[in-house]
Amino acid sequence: MWGVAGLHAVSEYGRAVTASLHLSGDPVELTAALVDIPSVSRDEDAIAESVERALREQAGHLEIVRFGNAVLARTSLGRPSRVVLAGHLDTVPVNDNLPSRREGEIMHGLGTVDMKGGDAVMLHLAATITEPRHDLTFIFYDCEEIDYDSNGLTRLELERPEWLAGDLAVVCEPSNAVVEAGCQGNMRVKLTTTGRRAHTARAWMGVNAIHAFADALRRLEEYTAREVDIDGCRYREGLQAVRVGGGVAGNVVPDSAWLEVGHRFAPDRTPAQAEEHLRQVFEGYELAVVDVAAGAMPGLSAPAARELIDAAGGEPVAKLGWTDVARFAARGMPAVNFGPGDPTLAHTQQEHVPVAQIRRCAEVLSAFLG
Template identity: 70%
Template sequence: MTALDLHADPVDLTAALVDIPSESRSEKAIADAVEEALRSQAPHLEVVRNGDAVLARTNLGRPSRVVLAGHLDTVPENANLPSSRTDDGAILRGLGTVDMKSGDAVFLHLAATLPEPDRDITFVFYDCEEIDASLNGLGRIQREVPEWLRGDLAIVGEPSNGSIEAGCQGTMRIDVTTTGARAHTARGWMGVNAIHALAEPLRRLEAYEPRVVDIDGLTYREGLQAVRIGGGVAGNVVPDEAVLGVNHRFAPDRDVDQAEAHLRELFDGYDVTVVDASPSARPGLSEPAAKELVAAAGGVATAKLGWTDVARFSALGMPAVNFGPGDPTLAHTQGEQVSVAEIRRVADALRTFLSAGA
């Protein structure tokens, strides 16, 4: 088993985590290492194992509790292991440096080196975030030990360029289906072309003007895009069915039901099927703990234009933000890399926040 030094510089700890392969569904080795390190180096924490997730928390009776959550898994390797550094040492490269082992390293370092925080802290290191949502370790934890996800604020260590990204957009995929009648293309007038019938839904998409919504002083820009089109039987047959796939990103002032109603109204007259949906998350920056975190991180917060697991915490009634080192545009790429200075800056900001509770 790889030994992790939680008291080491969080940059070195990031490299050590990166060097433990942990593709989704293969997190046992890294979960074992994290569990052993927490049990041996953070005796002030209560530690439990849940599948390949590791949970730890203080029980100091503080007036507020913060949940720090990070996933241990990565996408498959792409010739980007083991970790390496630039010659000047300013950049750490490797799979997971961005998404999101640098965030995990910051949390683990704080778990061991902050035994008397002014806020109680729950640490959640979970599995299977990078694959189907039904397998996400947070969902299993919520079903089996839900008390471990309760708090006044959740901080998910997803890459955010070292700044606060609050809330998140919801996402919904639908299929818009048209039907027609088959015929030989030599006698096309005898059929009804279902692909041609998609012209009107596409026109509605082209004319659509997405909303721009202000919530807690943050600007969320919605989106609606065709992402797939399918149809056709053979090269000499008028098609009798066609499907237009559409993705909708909606602001946190709408829930899933409202987003679905909006799309059904937009595509009124057509067969609409919801393929999948994930809820949005309100930023909650008006909550005292969130305000204090923003102040500790430099006083600036932006809207999260995308979906992350903050939505799971928001659904539990908690304000939730993304705050972690790394450029999210580098996530899942062969060239994942993170600034050493940014890892340390995030660690310092969280230490300040957790040491100055209400």
């Protein structure tokens, strides 16, 4: 039988402001306890404090370090390999979806999917697996939902990189309790055009910069995205116009315009190769890279990765999106996503997770690690 997750001190708004977390109990109840601690990005003090206190009180076999609002824990048993498990503690802003509530076998609430269900699984493992087959590192970090520079993993990379080292990284982001391998790269580029202003009553005297995008939009409409198979996982690329702007007034032929295009590319391409591809697609247009993040190869041939896949059963699938697995892949580690919840529900008011997925993830990872 799973135990009770913990006791809450509840504010007048019905939101928990402190929690005594029972780590070795039911990870479903532990998920509810975590959800009920509001932790919007940059306001993770309370949840970091609760996680740190629970680990220190209930996981004495671990080395535990508080690093800002990130909480780090690890074993040092001299095992021949190390598995790093990572999960962020923050959420997007509250949208009338706190506190948590349970309807039968479904748990609703902010963070149930992204990603306090995964955090609960990690905390449960940290307390209950005292003799792991691999050395383990647990990273609970802050500010994942905002800019890259604020992300707790960015600080760790700069100041405590040794905590990120291992032979396999498991990021417990939502994946419907299926192993999602690697991740896509992401790039945004801005195309710009120039024209010549004129009064719209005498439009033939000007050159319309917005109209100049007609060919670029046609290329986008006719574009055929690659589908790439890597380690048995199929990555489908994408190319979409995402923003457009230009013009100065309703009676002026615009002399400048811009079009922003988003590109999701398979991890077999580097950012430089993806950029070169887009320059070929939009030949003749001025192009500048606005934002870029490399993808992550799945690396499923690594021994620890194969062990996890065997424990999970079924076949791994490609991660169609970008996650922090890319940070670990950049360090030469195979990295996968494995956590409860449907990622398409992340950031929505309707966030909810089947409790069976929380328990399945805990059971699979326990079999893999324990």
